[in-house]
Amino acid sequence: MQQMIFATKNKGKIKEIKAILSDLPLEVLSMEEAGITIDVVEDGATFEENALKKAVEIAKISGKLTMADDSGLEIDFLDGKPGVYSARYLGENTPYTEKNAHILSLLKEVPQQKRGARFVSVIAAAFPDGKTLTTEGVIEGRIGYEIKGENGFGYDPIFFVPEKGKTTAQLSPEEKNAISHRARALQKMKVLLQKEWEGQM
Numbered sequence: 131m132q133q134m135i136f137a138t139k140n141k142g143k144i145k146e147i148k149a150i151l152s153d154l155p156l157e158v159l160s161m162e163e164a165g166i167t168i169d170v171v172e173d174g175a176t177f178e179e180n181a182l183k184k185a186v187e188i189a190k191i192s193g194k195l196t197m198a199d200d201s202g203l204e205i206d207f208l209d210g211k212p213g214v215y216s217a218r219y220l221g222e223n224t225p226y227t228e229k230n231a232h233i234l235s236l237l238k239e240v241p242q243q244k245r246g247a248r249f250v251s252v253i254a255a256a257f258p259d260g261k262t263l264t265t266e267g268v269i270e271g272r273i274g275y276e277i278k279g280e281n282g283f284g285y286d287p288i289f290f291v292p293e294k295g296k297t298t299a300q301l302s303p304e305e306k307n308a309i310s311h312r313a314r315a316l317q318k319m320k321v322l323l324q325k326e327w328e329g330q331m
C-alpha cells in the first residue's frame with residue numbers, strides 16, 4: 131500500500147487523524163513512524179500558511195504525499211485569540227489545565243451569549259511534485275464555565291458544543307471525530323484527493 135505522512139508530533143491528533151483516514155487506500159505514518167525528526171517552525175500568520183509550510187517541507191524531505199494541519203481555538207471575547215497561537219498560548223510547555231483555567235478566569239463574568247468560540251483546522255496536502263491542496267473545517271461552540279471531561283486534548287475540556295450539551299472532552303473519540311473541525315477538513319480533503327486520483331487514471 132502507498133504510504134502517506136501526516137506531519138504532526140501531537141499524539142492526540144495523530145490518533146484522531148488515523149481513525150478518520152482509515153478508509154483511504156493509504157498507510158498513514160506519523161513523523162515518528164516515518165523517521166523524520168526535524169521541527170518545522172510555525173511562523174505563519176494564518177493556519178493555511180503554517181499547514182502548507184509543514185506539508186511542503188516534509189514532502190520535499192520524504193518524497194511522499196504529506197498532509198499537515200494547523201488548527202486552533204478562536205474565542206470571540208478575546209478577539210479571536212489564541213487563534214494561530216493556540217499551541218504557544220501562555221508558553222508551549224504550560225499544561226493545558228493552566229491554560230484552560232486562565233481562559234475561564236478571563237471569561238469569568240462574561241454572559242453565555244458572548245462566550246462564542248470555534249475550533250478551526252486547515253489541512254494542507256503536498257505532493258512530491260510540488261502540487262498542493264488545502265481545505266478548512268470549523269466547529270462552532272462556546273467556552274464553558276468549568277473544566278469538564280477527560281477525553282481529547284488541549285482546549286477540549288472548556289469547549290462546549292451546544293447541540294451535544296457537552297464539551298468535546300466529554301465526547302467519545304467516535305463522537306468527536308464525527309463533528310470536529312479536523313474531521314470536517316479531512317473529509318473535504320478526502321474528496322479532493324479522490325478527484326485528484328480519478329484525474330490521474
Ligand code: IMP
Pocket residue numbers: 140172199200201202203216217249282283284285286298310
Ligand atoms: P497546532 O498543532 O499548531 O495545529 O496547534 C493547535 C493547537 O490548538 C493545539 O495544540 C491545541 O492547543 C489547540 N487545538 C487544536 N485542535 C484542538 C482540538 O481538537 N481540541 C483541543 N484543542 C485543540
